[in-house]
Amino acid sequence: MCANYRPSTRDQLQQHFGVAPPDSEYQAEAFPASMAPLIRLPRADAVAGDRACALGMFGMVPHWADLKLARQTYNARTETVAGKPTFRHAYKHRQFCIVPVASFYEPSYESGKAERYEIAGADGEPLGIAGLWEARPADKDGLALLSFSMLTINADGHPLMQHFHKPGDEKRMLVILHPDQYDAWLTCEAQDAARFFERYPAERLVAHPAPRTGSRSGRGAQQETLPEL
Incomplete structure (x- = not known):
């Protein structure tokens, strides 16, 4: 699961992903x-x-749901995504997206308490996470909403990602795409999506402790307990 990450910078969006950054600014960390x-x-x-870049809410919110649902739908399990009410419309209609990430955070409990780690690409380049997007029509106030979720796969036994999350919990990791897969993922058919659901090589990632400072201390560990719907 991933409940906290650093979105790619505007320069990274242009240089690595080949898209114009969104018109509006966004925060350096996403929750x-x-x-x-x-x-x-x-x-x-x-x-x-x-390819086109837009701002969306981290956590999928279908048209029938309250915006609060975003705090539970930021990740989608690849094993069940096609059948879950929150995600099945987007999956069936090939609403695939790439979430551009500079790095992401996961908790490790190997020291006996939650310790925040930052995970990034070993080559210093941003990561493209496979995701789904949904468009919520304009409400009575005239505000439409784009939202998205990151896809996850099992990570039991992965040389790096098995070290994160609570003892006894299933280990999960994001579906990280290789750059040469970006366009194929965006244009693939729903029945072909599973071929992208592979574990990213551990040697292409690096991780280091990243203690949180400031008013958001502890929020990452709290978000870990929220379910994937």
Whole structure:
């Protein structure tokens, strides 16, 4: 699970992902219900190579749900995503996106207490996380909403990611795409999506302790307890 990450910078969006940054600013760290960038096809008939960046809420909120749901739907399990009410519409309709990430945070309990770690690409480049997006129509106030979730897979036995989350819990990790998979993921059919659900090589990631300072202390560990719907 990932409840806290650093979105890619505006420069990284342009240079690594080949998209124009969103018009509005966004926070340096994202938590469930934060607004952060995502990359998707600009239109339904777009072809491979077409990408557009927009701001969306971290945590999927279908049209029928309260916005508070975002605090529980920031991750989607690949094993069940096609059938879960929150995600199945987006999955069936190929609403695939890339979540551009500079680094992400996970808790380790190997010292006996929760210790926050930052995980990033070993080469210093940002990471593209496979995700789903949903569009919520404008409400009575005229405000539409784009929202998204990150996909996760089992990480039991993964050389790096098995060291995170509470003892006894199933180990999970984000579906991290290789750069040469970006366009294929955005344009794939729903029945073909599972071929992207692979563990990212441990040697391509680095992790180090990153204690939190300031008023948000402890929030990451708290968010870990929220379920994936």
